[in-house]
Amino acid sequence: MSDKRRSLREAIAEQVHDGDTIALGLALESGIPFAAVHEIIRQQRRDLTLVGPISDMAFDQMIAAGTVAKVIAAWVGNVAGGSGYGFRRAYEQGQPRRIVMEDHSNFSVGLALKAAAMGLPFLPTFTGLGGDIVRGHPRIRPVDDPFGGPTLLAVGALRPDIAIVHVQRADPQGNAHLWGNLGLTVEAAYAARRTIVICEEVVPEAVIRSDPNRTVIPGFLVTALVEEPGGALPSSVQGYWRRDFAPFLAYHQLSRTLDGFQSWLREWVLDLPDRPAYLRHMGEAAVERLRVTDRRLAAEANFAP
Amino acid sequence: MSDKRRSLREAIAEQVHDGDTIALGLALESGIPFAAVHEIIRQQRRDLTLVGPISDMAFDQMIAAGTVAKVIAAWVGNVAGGSGYGFRRAYEQGQPRRIVMEDHSNFSVGLALKAAAMGLPFLPTFTGLGGDIVRGHPRIRPVDDPFGGPTLLAVGALRPDIAIVHVQRADPQGNAHLWGNLGLTVEAAYAARRTIVICEEVVPEAVIRSDPNRTVIPGFLVTALVEEPGGALPSSVQGYWRRDFAPFLAYHQLSRTLDGFQSWLREWVLDLPDRPAYLRHMGEAAVERLRVTDRRLAAEANFAP
């Protein structure tokens, strides 16, 4: 089988292009691929469309760095602090550039990805009726129930060029085990033309095959596999990393001003070559405080035939 | 929390009524709840509508026993032998009674359950276009794509009165762990008004909570929990029971004639009070040959926070 391993720099360089539609932050507050977000900023991608449910701080950073032309999401901000100031500056003042916002609810953005994952032009729903999100929405239209029930809303399929997901482990072909929060990870990986899987550890295929029900993304959907331990920090990874709250609050404070954001950007993105350097910059003590060392193992599941 | 444990006899008596629409055999060839099938026959339910993808021998037995008025399925027969003679006698000659057949493909019957699971009147699909299954189908109608693409088919929601599923383990509240084949198990449990979970073992809740990603059916959807080891035999249960091929072939031979079926029915259903008696009638040696004693455990998954 083909080995899909790449460095994060290679994976972003090969697979993320200017103007691409990128789904990330799909598990909501956990497993956000911040290392990839920062590498995309370092590689100066432009005119990206970002897709996700609640993006936490990641979308705000990419918007404030000027990489984003459009956002398709249910919530953009900073879960710890509320508002995303980078998002607000772009939306309210066009700083550093104007962005187009396609507002969704978590359900509707999920259905848009699910429709693409199912190979359908749309999926019907009742969510949003009576509200302003769906009024004049470019991706949501009324659809009649052919069985005579009340009119529903059709959410049009959204097919990202690429999905970037962070998981606990994968084999060299990209067969990926993910546990804990799933959110919209599976739907996005199925829907996207290309999928980059970033994992805490690449494991022998026997580990993945020992529990095929844990494989949320089959390798044949994966176009690049990156082993990047701690690549989701400061967000959490079940069984591997605790959430680091301080950086969310610090970013929230700093990003109130453009200067503050620029200083954050230099210190944590532009002046660092890669994620290992980011972890060194955090300091070993800080990293070790976040590393999960306890064990609460899943109960045995016997697959013997 | 309320303890949902019942004997199989109690669960069928309380929850399965004449005329009910029952989904079972949802994991396809494995985990077929034969113990429940036989108990339903013993309790002489009538005018049932059966729902499932490929039912293997279970639907044939219920049809031949006269419990069934209608079948909604993609395939009815005996995977080991092909034709289901009980189904054929009922469909071709009305013996022991006429049945109505609603033909589906695996995908379309799955979408019918999924639509109900999602609280929707229908789900769109492209499957079946150009074929006879969908022509004049009571549950499948054309639906336009509101975004201007080609016309699709809408598969109408199918909400069973009850789903009966066999899993490896569950806690007393019915939170159920299932691994190996899933098929349409989850969709049916979500869609059904009531769900009977039959498990190999009731385990302490700590076992289930140690791996919440393995919980395919949350307990609040479960109306009765039955601990019935070997309740799926002769079908397999991953990690617990091998498939027993002989009974499928023997039934295939015997059921060619009505007399043959009646003799099978007496020996394996009517003359046995319950599943433990069925296992005793198989003989300890036969049962032990089928019991899985090897261990091929899923790789560790650490959920520590």
Add this chain to the structure above:
Amino acid sequence: MTSRYTRRELMVVAAAREIRDHEVVFVGMRLPLLGFGLAKATHAPDAVGLFENGVIRDRPAEAFIYTMGDPPNIVGAVACLGLLDVMSLLQQGRVDVGFIGGAEVDPLGNLNTTRTSSSGALVRLPGSGGAGDIASLAGRTVLIMEHQPRRFRERVDYVTSPGHFPGRRRGGPATLITTLGVFDLSSGRVRAASLHPGVTPQQVREATGFPIAIDDHTPATATPSADELAYIRHADPEGFWTGDSMKTG
């Protein structure tokens, strides 16, 4: 006797009282999460909680969580599904009550968390998250708000989470819990059900940007019992969510 408590502790108790036993609850973070835990610990031991990220719990996390995705919220969950799985259960009508909040509310119970020009300049807010879905699909919704004139508006600028509207299939706002009182929205009008101890009708009217019915016999919101306070302070020991300068009672 009742010990001293904060307005937010009072709001948690009011939120808990909105949950009936055996109900399936779409739980938010902050006060509703504490309210769910309090209800479980008192009158609703068999309530079940769903989180929009796919987590299903029948008891609160063992450790304090800042977001629903925090690892302690997965540990001990009865199930951890996908977002669309819990949204499907919500759309199917399996969720009895959901809690939502917003930056602005109007008399129909419409909530705005998307954008507003109430203060003049356009302000972009984070957006719906799952709130619009809960408002659309839950059996009933309980709204939780800071009670301020600029937040209580005759008509919100943008309806992120729909309140009462003609042709609604199901549910809609039932109760509004604010920093000043508890209000009944079930009729599509705002009627004071109780005012927090020490709060006058006049204060409420001044803090509300639209006419509001407060009859003279409106009772005081029931104060937290010692046990209720003990639970809340165990669950939020630093007062991260329930701390409040204005001590009362």
Add this chain to the structure above:
Amino acid sequence: MTSRYTRRELMVVAAAREIRDHEVVFVGMRLPLLGFGLAKATHAPDAVGLFENGVIRDRPAEAFIYTMGDPPNIVGAVACLGLLDVMSLLQQGRVDVGFIGGAEVDPLGNLNTTRTSSSGALVRLPGSGGAGDIASLAGRTVLIMEHQPRRFRERVDYVTSPGHFPGRRRGGPATLITTLGVFDLSSGRVRAASLHPGVTPQQVREATGFPIAIDDHTPATATPSADELAYIRHADPEGFWTGDSMKTG
């Protein structure tokens, strides 16, 4: 030299040759499953196999399986998903080729596995299973049939698995592998691509219930190599699927 082989072994080899490397294959049971394993072992090491019950494998099961749900088919799978997950991938266009069989076929490649009156009385067949979905949605389909006049009909009684039809979105029957030969269906007509060794055009015409184009230069189906036979007999040691009275070659 080629050792003796059965018609079914020949059909397995022909099925394997329909699979290209790196393709995603919707695998059936019996001969297609053996063909998938043979292709993996020879020219298509990176092919991936999907089963309609949700199993995804990149190599055949270690033990002989009678049904795709047998426990050995789960052991060593790369993924075990739901039925709708694999059907979604199929509908999305991620599946290059699928194998299906039937009781009756017609020149358009329509398959009937639902009901027939070809022999006079109505006979109810088991139905579609996943075959109708594969026929509708795969990038191309390969049909495998017993070659008998009553099965090869001008028009099948019931189209369970649609063949070529106007307005088809994608795919359709590409190849028909029978007990007598290999036929090209890609044009919407049946054209002999090869006849099995020892089979005459006359035999084929007599066994086919409709006119069929067999040009005089139609080659003989390539016979199994020793390695191919070795694989097949390792995978089906008892000849459960490939056993055949008529020895040839």
